[in-house]
Amino acid sequence: MSVNISRIDDSFSCFEELLALIMGSFAYMDGVIDPPSSAHRLTVATLQDKVRDEIGLTAEIDGRLVGCAFLRPEPDFLYVGKLAVSPEAQGAGIGSRFLAEAEAIARQMRKPALRLETRIELTGNHRRFAAWGFVRTAEKCHAGYDRTTFIEMQKLLS
Numbered sequence: 001m002s003v004n005i006s007r008i009d010d011s012f013s014c015f016e017e018l019l020a021l022i023m024g025s026f027a028y029m030d031g032v033i034d035p036p037s038s039a040h041r042l043t044v045a046t047l048q049d050k051v052r053d054e055i056g057l058t059a060e061i062d063g064r065l066v067g068c069a070f071l072r073p074e075p076d077f078l079y080v081g082k083l084a085v086s087p088e089a090q091g092a093g094i095g096s097r098f099l100a101e102a103e104a105i106a107r108q109m110r111k112p113a114l115r116l117e118t119r120i121e122l123t124g125n126h127r128r129f130a131a132w133g134f135v136r137t138a139e140k141c142h143a144g145y146d147r148t149t150f151i152e153m154q155k156l157l158s
Contacts, residue, residue, distance in 0.1 A: 003066075003089075005097050008056030015044040015051075017065050018058075025067075025084035033119040035142050035149065039082070050082075057101055059085070059094045069098040071105060077115035077154065078106035099132055103157055114155045120148050129153050 019042055026039040042050075050056065050070055059067030066089035072079040080102050085094045102114055116134065118125045126136070134153035142149045 002061070003092060003094055003097065004060045005094075005101055006058055006060070008051050008058055012051060012056070012058075014065060015047050018047055018068060019044055021065055021068060021086055022082060022084045025086055028087075029119070029122070033121050033149075035145070037119075054081075055105060057098055059089070059097065061089060061092075067094045067098065069102065071102055073109055073111065074115065076111070077113050078102060078109060078111045080114055080116040083116075095128070096132060099155075103155075106157055111157070113157055115152065116154075117150050117152050119150050126151065126153075 022039050022042060026037050029037050053072075055071040055073075057069045057071070058065055065086075067083075067085040069083040070081045072081060080099070083095060083098055085092075099114070106112075106114055114134070115137075116129065117140075118129065120139070130136075130153075132155070134155045136151050137154045138152040139148040140150055140152060141147060
């Protein structure tokens with residue numbers, strides 16, 4: 001099984017497929033996290049904006065879209081968001097390939113670290129990101145909540 005990781009460019013047109021991938025990959029969070037995932041607010045139009053405003057990455061196996069990640073430059077970090085791998089492709093190393101690409105891009109942009117956020121309830125994600133070298137740097141809450149709803153994690157690049 002050969003996984004192809006590539007950047008989304010102007011020729012990308014599979015926005016409905018991309019939206020379905022994200023929704024399917026984030027579906028396990030429904031009923032687990034509060035507030036609900038921001039993925040529910042995505043549309044084809046907002047994904048088109050995201051592709052224009054951020055660095056989009058896709059993963060394909062045999063021409064089939066199986067993963068994505070979006071990278072947003074910040075003053076001191078490269079933010080990793082909407083990292084999604086289809087359930088049937090999980091365990092194939094796609095997430096680590098996305099993060100390796102994110103690290104390479106961050107270095108090119110002279111960013112000293114990657115940053116991401118993950119929901120407090122998703123302890124499996126906390127462990128996975130920690131195994132990839134991320135450390136918890138903050139606990140935060142969404143507007144209107146008086147409890148921690150997500151954590152920030154960072155990975156310093158050498």
